[in-house]
Amino acid sequence: xxxxFWENLRISLGSIFGNKSRSILTALGIVIGVLSVTLxxxxxxxxxxxxxxxxxxxxxxxxxxxxxxWFGGDMDWWELRNRPRIKEDYVEQLREKSQFVAAVAPMAExxxxxxxxxxxxxxxxxxxxxxxxxxxxxxxxxxxRYFTDGENRSGARVMxxxxxxxxxxxxxxxxxxxxxxxxxxKFRVVGVLKKQxxxxxxxxxxxxxxxPFGTFQRLFSRRGWMNVRVKVNTDNYDEAKExxxxxxxxxxxxxxxxxxxxxINQSATMEAQYKAIKLAIGGTGLFITALSLIVGGIGIMNxxxxxxxERTKEIGVRKAxxxxxxxxxxxxxxxxxxxxxxAGLVGMGLAGGLSLLINQFFPSSMPVGxxxxxxxxxxxxxxxxxxxxxxxxxxxxxxxxxxxx
Amino acid sequence: xxxxxxxxxxxxxxxVGGEVVRALDGVDLIINPNEYISIMGPSGSGKxxxxxxxxxxxxxxxxxxxxxxxxxxxxxxxxLASIRNRKIGFVFQTFNLLPKATALRNVEVPLIYANMxxxxxxxxxxxxLISVGLEERMHHKPNELSGGQRQRVAIxxxxxxxxxxxxxxxxTGNLDSKSGVEIMKILDKLHSGGNTIILVTHEEYIAxxxxxxxxxxxxxxxxxxxxxxxxxxxx
Ligand SMILES: Nc1ncnc2c1ncn2[C@@H]1O[C@H](COP(=O)(O)OP(=O)(O)O)[C@@H](O)[C@H]1O
Ligand SMILES: [Mg+2]
Numbered sequence: 001x002x003x004x005f006w007e008n009l010r011i012s013l014g015s016i017f018g019n020k021s022r023s024i025l026t027a028l029g030i031v032i033g034v035l036s037v038t039l040x041x042x043x044x045x046x047x048x049x050x051x052x053x054x055x056x057x058x059x060x061x062x063x064x065x066x067x068x069x070w071f072g073g074d075m076d077w078w079e080l081r082n083r084p085r086i087k088e089d090y091v092e093q094l095r096e097k098s099q100f101v102a103a104v105a106p107m108a109e110x111x112x113x114x115x116x117x118x119x120x121x122x123x124x125x126x127x128x129x130x131x132x133x134x135x136x137x138x139x140x141x142x143x144x145r146y147f148t149d150g151e152n153r154s155g156a157r158v159m160x161x162x163x164x165x166x167x168x169x170x171x172x173x174x175x176x177x178x179x180x181x182x183x184x185x186k187f188r189v190v191g192v193l194k195k196q197x198x199x200x201x202x203x204x205x206x207x208x209x210x211x212p213f214g215t216f217q218r219l220f221s222r223r224g225w226m227n228v229r230v231k232v233n234t235d236n237y238d239e240a241k242e243x244x245x246x247x248x249x250x251x252x253x254x255x256x257x258x259x260x261x262x263x264i265n266q267s268a269t270m271e272a273q274y275k276a277i278k279l280a281i282g283g284t285g286l287f288i289t290a291l292s293l294i295v296g297g298i299g300i301m302n303x304x305x306x307x308x309x310e311r312t313k314e315i316g317v318r319k320a321x322x323x324x325x326x327x328x329x330x331x332x333x334x335x336x337x338x339x340x341x342x343a344g345l346v347g348m349g350l351a352g353g354l355s356l357l358i359n360q361f362f363p364s365s366m367p368v369g370x371x372x373x374x375x376x377x378x379x380x381x382x383x384x385x386x387x388x389x390x391x392x393x394x395x396x397x398x399x400x401x402x403x404x405x
Numbered sequence: 406x407x408x409x410x411x412x413x414x415x416x417x418x419x420x421v422g423g424e425v426v427r428a429l430d431g432v433d434l435i436i437n438p439n440e441y442i443s444i445m446g447p448s449g450s451g452k453x454x455x456x457x458x459x460x461x462x463x464x465x466x467x468x469x470x471x472x473x474x475x476x477x478x479x480x481x482x483x484x485l486a487s488i489r490n491r492k493i494g495f496v497f498q499t500f501n502l503l504p505k506a507t508a509l510r511n512v513e514v515p516l517i518y519a520n521m522x523x524x525x526x527x528x529x530x531x532x533x534l535i536s537v538g539l540e541e542r543m544h545h546k547p548n549e550l551s552g553g554q555r556q557r558v559a560i561x562x563x564x565x566x567x568x569x570x571x572x573x574x575x576x577t578g579n580l581d582s583k584s585g586v587e588i589m590k591i592l593d594k595l596h597s598g599g600n601t602i603i604l605v606t607h608e609e610y611i612a613x614x615x616x617x618x619x620x621x622x623x624x625x626x627x628x629x630x631x632x633x634x635x636x637x638x639x640x
Binding site: 398 | 460462482487490491497502514515517562566
């Protein structure tokens with residue numbers, strides 16, 4: 001049967017490359033299908049890995065109390081706008097009233113530029129207390145130190161800078177005890193944060209600076225954007241969240257019928273949101289892919305019918321020379337599978353190239369399993385769409401086939 | 406010696422638009438090894454149908470067909486394919502070569518279906534092509550060959566598997582008379598080498614090459630006679 005295999009391979013290649021433009025057009029559907037399935041898979045797996053890496057900065061046991069939900073919810077914008085601000089004293093009230101608070105810190109935040117001589121970086125800086133470090137596991141000072149309670153209370157002009165800020169303002173020097181400026185205010189750098197990388201590969205977590213909360217309040221608006229970060233002391237996040245909701249409603253003085261006018265965010269909310277996005281991308285992708293593969297498969301089936309029709313006489317001759325039905329079936333099935341396989345390889349190659357290109361902007365790389373899977377998929381499509389035409393060829397009556405002109 | 410082929414009361418009927426066409430209508434025929442038979446008859450008398458029947462490409466509507474003692478009309482597709490492959494060599498009026506394959510590859514095809522290894526295959530195919538005088542043309546494709554040369558490739562393909570019988574349906578029908586004579590020389594040579602040959606023809610002088618002539622008329626054998634006159638010396 002080995003010689004028959006090579007013969008069939010040879011016939012199939014001859015047929016495919018003998019009708020180049022026809023084969024290319026036919027294979028296009030499969031190319032697009034495999035391209036979209038591998039690209040989609042590549043993107044999702046890239047998204048997954050990035051998400052997991054990025055999520056570590058938002059620990060599961062951290063609740064972030066803010067005016068708004070990170071992911072909109074169904075609130076209208078007007079109502080959100082009129083919600084009261086999150087205030088500084090919530091920090092102490094939460095610590096007092098909730099039994100689940102392990103650490104709690106305010107985070108007042110704003111954007112701006114930090115200067116050093118003629119160097120400058122546009123960044124975000126936030127004011128918080130020394131307790132912040134206890135609420136954020138991934139924040140770590142690698143050189144220098146964090147600021148102290150005393151510095152916080154006195155509003156000392158000290159600053160901890162993120163890795164990007166350090167890189168931008170201090171190319172080769174040690175930043176510690178050097179001075180930088182925000183507007184006209186001069187700050188002494190006391191520490192540099194460990195690099196965390198990019199969130200979802202898109203925005204850097206290292207382009208930030210931390211000031212003592214007292215300092216921030218004094219120098220910048222007291223009415224700015226503020227969150228309260230709570231690290232809970234339990235594994236039962238739901239119970240903790242429930243209780244803190246209650247405490248917050250009490251702090252806000254809400255009546256039982258009134259709606260919440262604040263939000264408690266959590267990496268879990270982000271995770272749920274992420275899963276929804278992933279599902280949407282995956283679902284759309286699956287739909288497009290399935291559609292193009294079905295269209296591609298129909299194209300293959302169609303061209304195989306044409307091929308069988310064109311070669312009716314050849315089939316008759318081959319039968320007269322001793323080909324059995326299964327040999328003829330194998331010949332045409334091989335052709336269908338080969339077109340799909342070549343198309344699948346081309347599609348995968350394109351997807352690989354594209355994912356390298358996309359990788360410049362967004363982390364993505366093709367998983368090996370996916371590559372193997374899409375090759376298997378194209379072979380299966382070849383078999384499925386080639387089966388009926390090949391069966392038709394195999395069942396041709398030798399005499400009818402020989403008489404066909 | 407046992408009969409090579411035995412047909413008893415063979416009928417082949419076609420249903421064409423509700424009307425029955427009796428292409429073969431009760432044919433009895435015994436063929437012994439190394440016979441050289443010509444079949445003649447008007448167009449539509451059933452000559453090709455009979456050849457296809459003998460060649461196991463077609464199965465009878467009624468009747469008993471034994472090939473080397475085995476009942477052909479009871480065989481399944483695989484068994485029929487195997488007989489066609491190993492026992493029968495077909496030569497067609499229109500050559501029926503594979504247009505994209507060289508002469509050599511065309512001759513190799515039956516050996517591929519016989520599952521022969523590549524080296525044996527090529528060697529056998531070359532010997533067959535040499536025996537029909539085409540050693541110079543092995544690597545030419547059909548469209549690079551003359552009609553006579555194409556038919557010689559077809560004969561090489563028919564005999565490459567050492568069949569029990571060679572069936573030639575109007576092998577000279579598409580050739581000029583000079584090429585036709587050459588083809589007949591090859592068939593004569595194969596016959597004297599021990600092969601069994603059946604050939605269909607309209608031409609008396611071609612039929613005279615055979616030792617026995619059968620006349621078909623309306624699907625029935627009307628004449629079945631030994632050719633008594635001494636064979637002409639081929640010109
Ligand atoms: N596949 C077929 N379907 C219907 N009729 C056929 C078929 N093959 C042959 N016939 C009919 O059977 C008769 C014998 O045909 P054939 O054997 O080809 O004659 P010949 O070769 O002697 O010219 C003719 O009348 C022809 O029309
Ligand atoms: Mg005929």
